[in-house]
Amino acid sequence: MNQTVTSEQGRNLFAPLSEDEKNNEFIAVESKTYLQDAWAHFRKNKLALISLYFLLFMLLLAIFVPIFSPYSYYEQDLTMTNVLPCAAHPLGTDKFGRDIFVRIMYGARISLAVGFAAAFINLFIGVIYGGVCGYFGGRLDMVLMRFADIIYSIPSMLYVIMVMLVFGSNIFSVLLAISVSGWIGMARQVRTQVLSLKEREYAQAARVMGAGHWRILFQHLISNSIGPILVNMTLMVPEAIFTEAFLAFVGIGISIPQSSWGSMANEARSLLQSHPIQMLWPVLAISLTMLSLNFIGDGLNEALDPRKR
């Protein structure tokens, strides 16, 4: 059936645009960057938010308590050994009369420093290594990833003990020991991300417009993998903290009299039956820190990946 439209009807059908219709390219929504958007989502996760505040609080205490406290982490007071928590010593004293609160906070400095430094070293190596493997692919990728597999196949404790034997017990050899194989997880993750992102049309568009390899890799591919990279990094921090604590516990980490949560737990072991509370503090510090870091990691994972919301 054919419908004829009269000119009168036609005029009604084609009305001129009103003023606001002419403005239809206007975008009403407030512009948000990726990280602003992620932060808005992260804030909704109460557990992660509390964890973040807890960690920041720990950080402040770790920085300022050893500075302003009347006690130091190494001074012994043999008249005040094994004191229970009181006004002068909020967490009590250990078997040499050292203030446990100050030692815990001094240990927090070492633990957090080791944790974050290890995460940054691994981030640096892992992102570049994985990015190069994923982007260039082919034989280079084969060789580099098999090399990483070989490093990964040797138990990390072996590296740790070897590094400690060669470089002695200090914070740098702990970091070195953790970093020997710690970057591999990050490298694998970045490689997978880059492998899939490089097939995206915006990466190809960058190639067509003449962008160089490094520009495509860093400007387009790695900046778009920032979510998984950040999550991986947050989960690497507790791993490093735990390794440091373990090394200190078995006695090959930080050298005495420096305090670390692991070495404090080791010292408290001999008093476990008479003064069990001395064991509680380092253990609590380790578990709460690791727990909050894991919650932050989960929260970030959710906030940075739209599919997980």
Place this chain on the structure above:
Amino acid sequence: MNTADVILKVEDLKTYFYAGGGLFSQKKVIKAVDGVSLEIFRGETLGLVGESGCGKSTLGRTIVKLYEPAGGKIYFDGQDVTALQGPKLKQFRKDVQMIFQDPYASLDPRMTIGEILKEPMTIHELYQNDAQREQRAVELLRIVGLKPDHIRRYPHEFSGGQRQRISIARTLALDPKFIICDEPISALDVSIQAQIINLLKQIQEESGLSYLFVAHDLSMVKHISNRIAVMYLGHIMEIGDSHELYLHPMHPYSIALLSAVPIPDPVEGKQKHPEPIAGELPSPLNPPMGCPFSTRCPYADDRCKREMPALKEKNGRMIACFRVE
């Protein structure tokens, strides 16, 4: 037209992909583009049509050097660009641009529109400072019908049609001589499709650049193209003036393809008994011997199944079929 007006010439171009090839299985060759020759003139639009999987996008991507050709030559502006490297490749990249199919995937989600538009200018060091680049970016936005304040926005804040206009603006940033449009409208609404096509036409009228317009929507292709090339399983079957080819297709595949175009009038549609193509596109892993269309062609005979017909001129058109010889 004489040869000086040819901006792009492709000779016997082949693009192969390799699949499989494990310990016990042999590597299989996918001949996505298998011996394509064509010419595109200055200021012209060549439409490239064909079913999904016929290799039309691969052909476009090989021409912009996203894929390495397995054989054949590409000439751009009279120069052999098949194996360009270094600064010469960069110059070629400035002259030849590509608009991608999916406007949701072709803009980097972490960059603002301003950064996206300025990136090609930064790569080719086009202006003296960032302020001038920004000014040019604003001008580009105006050309494609967007607002200057959109420069601070991110791609996800725009609709599909707006994004496609942004990616057109990005390709224009380099003042290219030749743009490959890889199904730029297939991801968009019909009303928006017309907008984009008209924008592309208007840009062509103003700057005289040439397009290779890849699409599977025949009616839109006819609207924008001067000539149309029909592709099937890695081969060009027919090339001709777009109106002529649309009204009187000569190759059996072109006839079948055009009969599949829906007619927006039920009465006329019923009268024009459509001849649907029987069967499916053969796997490019295992293409038929002889003419690739012989498995589905209603006129195929023994000769078609033995040898591949060459692309030959007939009444001002190029056709690869024994029937029209």
